Amino acid sequence: MKTISCMNIAPELLYSYGAEDKHYRKGEFIYREGDQALYYYQIIKGKIKQNNYNEEGKEFIQNILGGEQSFGDPMLFLDKFYVMNAVSLTDVDLIRLSGKKFLELLRKNPKISLEMNACLSQRLYFNAIMLQAMSSPNPLLRLKGLLDYLKSYHDDNCDHSFHVELTRQQIANLTGLRVETVIRTLKKMEEQGIVRIENRKILY
DNA sequence: TCATTAATCGAAG
């Protein structure tokens, strides 16, 4: 159903390297900006978001992950600190593996290591696309950029049936716009036939 | 059904 080219390591393999299950309730911080990067996380169930807050306290979401995606790993290759927070959007079940073990796993499993590279490339590619779209002062282009990003990142089926499962507020935080602006712009896009809206559901 | 949360709208800056 979905072609997330992002990787996802078999749980059994993770456990064999000492990974542990972690559960977080909705709204909990999994790690915070500034924390030392120590773990590789893989989602079993639920959704999480990666965000930042600017000096005025306005939230800016960097990404929302669900399914069986992983996060927290890029920083493991460096000896750095996280540059954003990871917060659960729903109750989530995660598998957590220490960075040290994670690197060991990669060393002994070249194939997975290779997939990891593909995954990181994928992220860089879309980050570049998002960055470009978000730099536009035109709200319609920002929204469109986000939609294109989400569509290709999460899904692959038919042209006109991608259901965006984000609240308008989340879309606003993702694009740096205000909810009202998102709503109004979305309406314009519907008039222009760029998206379809059925009972508040956004179809692109 | 009540209460909380999200989506909308209109008007003003």
Next chain:
DNA sequence: CTTCGATTAATGA
């Protein structure tokens, strides 16, 4: 575009 105020729809206990 954003902010404010107010209303309405949707969701969950």
